[in-house]
Amino acid sequence: MELATQIGETVTDGLAYLGGLASLGTRAAYFTFVAPFQGKQLRLQRAVSQAMQTGVRALPILSLITFFIGLILALQSAYELRKFGAMNYVASAVAISMTRELGPLITAIVVIGRSGSAFAAEIGTMKVTEEIDALETMAIDPVHFLVMPKFLAMIVMLPCLTIWANAMGVLGGGLFGVAQADFTWWRYIQASLDALFLRDIVTGLIKSVMFGITITAVGCYEGLATGAGAEQVGRATTRAVVVSIFMVILVDLVFTALFFFISAR
Amino acid sequence: MEQISSAAMESEAMISLRNLRVSYGEREILHGINFEVMRGETLVILGGSGSGKSTLLRTLVGLERPSSGEIWLKGRNIAAISRAEMDEIRKKIGMSFQGGALFGSMTVGENVALPLREHTKLEDPTIEIILRLKLDQVGLSGFENYMPSQLSGGMKKRAAVARALAMDPEILFFDEPSAGLDPIIAAGVDELILELKKAFHMTIIVVTHELASAFLIADRMVLIDKGNVVAIGSTAEMRASTQPRVRQFLDRIAEPEVSQELDYLQMLTEENRRPGR
Numbered sequence: 267m268e269l270a271t272q273i274g275e276t277v278t279d280g281l282a283y284l285g286g287l288a289s290l291g292t293r294a295a296y297f298t299f300v301a302p303f304q305g306k307q308l309r310l311q312r313a314v315s316q317a318m319q320t321g322v323r324a325l326p327i328l329s330l331i332t333f334f335i336g337l338i339l340a341l342q343s344a345y346e347l348r349k350f351g352a353m354n355y356v357a358s359a360v361a362i363s364m365t366r367e368l369g370p371l372i373t374a375i376v377v378i379g380r381s382g383s384a385f386a387a388e389i390g391t392m393k394v395t396e397e398i399d400a401l402e403t404m405a406i407d408p409v410h411f412l413v414m415p416k417f418l419a420m421i422v423m424l425p426c427l428t429i430w431a432n433a434m435g436v437l438g439g440g441l442f443g444v445a446q447a448d449f450t451w452w453r454y455i456q457a458s459l460d461a462l463f464l465r466d467i468v469t470g471l472i473k474s475v476m477f478g479i480t481i482t483a484v485g486c487y488e489g490l491a492t493g494a495g496a497e498q499v500g501r502a503t504t505r506a507v508v509v510s511i512f513m514v515i516l517v518d519l520v521f522t523a524l525f526f527f528i529s530a531r
Numbered sequence: 532m533e534q535i536s537s538a539a540m541e542s543e544a545m546i547s548l549r550n551l552r553v554s555y556g557e558r559e560i561l562h563g564i565n566f567e568v569m570r571g572e573t574l575v576i577l578g579g580s581g582s583g584k585s586t587l588l589r590t591l592v593g594l595e596r597p598s599s600g601e602i603w604l605k606g607r608n609i610a611a612i613s614r615a616e617m618d619e620i621r622k623k624i625g626m627s628f629q630g631g632a633l634f635g636s637m638t639v640g641e642n643v644a645l646p647l648r649e650h651t652k653l654e655d656p657t658i659e660i661i662l663r664l665k666l667d668q669v670g671l672s673g674f675e676n677y678m679p680s681q682l683s684g685g686m687k688k689r690a691a692v693a694r695a696l697a698m699d700p701e702i703l704f705f706d707e708p709s710a711g712l713d714p715i716i717a718a719g720v721d722e723l724i725l726e727l728k729k730a731f732h733m734t735i736i737v738v739t740h741e742l743a744s745a746f747l748i749a750d751r752m753v754l755i756d757k758g759n760v761v762a763i764g765s766t767a768e769m770r771a772s773t774q775p776r777v778r779q780f781l782d783r784i785a786e787p788e789v790s791q792e793l794d795y796l797q798m799l800t801e802e803n804r805r806p807g808r
Contacts, residue, residue: 391635392634395635396629396632397629397632397633397634397635399594399628399632400626400632400634402593402621403592403594403624403626404645404646405594405617405618405619405646405649405658406646472798498614531724
């Protein structure tokens with residue numbers, strides 16, 4: 267009996283949390299796509315500086331990580347492929363798994379570590395120092411002022427970063443292909459492009475937009491839900507990272523399944 | 532001067548609270564507050580830690596929703612209006628927070644200009660002039676390009692007051708204006724409040740537990756204890772009050788020690804009963 271109530275509580279808490287995320291995400295989307303046409307300002311300047319922070323400054327570390335991931339993928343697939351003497355399929359294996367899955371996912375995880383946590387810490391600190399309250403008393407909506415620029419920056423930058431990550435992954439695979447599988451760089455890239463359909467890239471990009479929305483919603487929600495005290499900011503930041511990773515994987519699963527059943531028809 | 536302010540007091544109530552109750556979850560913090568704030572007066576809300584005075588202030592500016600009762604502010608009951616209507620009222624009030632609550636990522640000037648940029652269509656040069664004027668009023672001329680982290684505690688409070696003044700509010704709220712400041716700097720902030728009062732005839736509401744500062748700036752005072760109004764009156768009336776709770780607060784007498792075992796037991800059980808009500 268007690269177990270049943272506990273499960274019930276956990277489920278309702280989880281649903282309430284999802285509801286909170288959905289409502290925050292919806293309001294951010296409203297301020298981004300609808301409100302500018304009703305005369306409310308689109309905070310482009312803040313969004314651009316946010317995009318610099320979450321997007322451009324993430325490039326070095328993201329490039330390095332996805333290059334290595336591409337190399338690892340090449341090594342792992344070659345381990346199996348060389349049994350069949352099919353080493354020339356390394357290029358397509360790397361290209362497809364990068365664009366469909368690992369490019370968007372690794373990008374999302376790097377962005378969670380850099381920006382999702384920063385969103386929660388920034389907004390959480392503002393909550394603790396009464397800056398959020400100050401916004402409210404000045405009749406400025408905190409979602410409009412703080413969340414909307416992050417939202418816009420993320421839905422633009424995450425697909426861009428993903429395209430970059432895909433390219434770096436292919437180059438990483440290419441290093442193995444050229445060194446070990448008798449490819450030239452030119453032929454490796456040709457083989458990668460031949461293996462890809464537009465659909466592979468587009469599904470990956472759609473996923474990356476959804477990841478961007480998820481990461482912003484979780485990071486900002488955790489920040490706004492911060493209680494009183496500095497240690498609460500730390501907790502909000504940790505929770506933002508853990509919950510974001512979980513939610514991104516969940517969203518990934520849902521969309522991968524969706525694309526699978528759509529393409530099966 | 533005295534006559535003008537008392538005449539103004541009789542004329543019109545700026546804010547009136549009717550049986551205001553506020554709860555956090557199950558726990559009721561304010562148990563039915565009634566009082567009025569007159570146009571142009573400075574009202575000090577006094578009370579110890581945990582008395583509910585900060586909650587009262589947060590409710591007055593619309594940061595907390597009352598569980599029941601009415602708050603009449605500029606002819607509207609803000610306990611029962613929509614967010615958009617509240618935002619319209621908020622453009623006419625200013626609030627100075629305890630720690631200043633300046634935005635750390637913006638300069639002092641950007642902080643003060645923010646409400647103007649958000650809510651008016653003024654050109655940048657006009658905003659620049661208003662900004663300099665407001666900073667001058669609080670004695671911070673020339674500090675517009677400083678970051679809040681470069682300011683001392685007293686300067687942060689002054690900058691926060693400048694931001695609260697930006698939209699020329701009719702009512703100005705202060706949360707613990709002298710908290711965390713040394714006596715000299717705190718006296719400076721009190722001086723600033725007196726100057727604003729003299730210059731603009733604004734309605735000013737100050738929450739504090741600093742007695743010296745309270746008696747200096749107040750026209751009238753309200754003493755809040757455990758979520759109830761204990762006493763309300765002019766500074767002279769408060770000084771002359773014989774009410775035990777008022778005397779205890781004004782004479783800084785510590786809470787009497789509970790010596791009787793039975794009393795102690797009763798106190799414990801009482802505390803336990805309270806949330807269940």
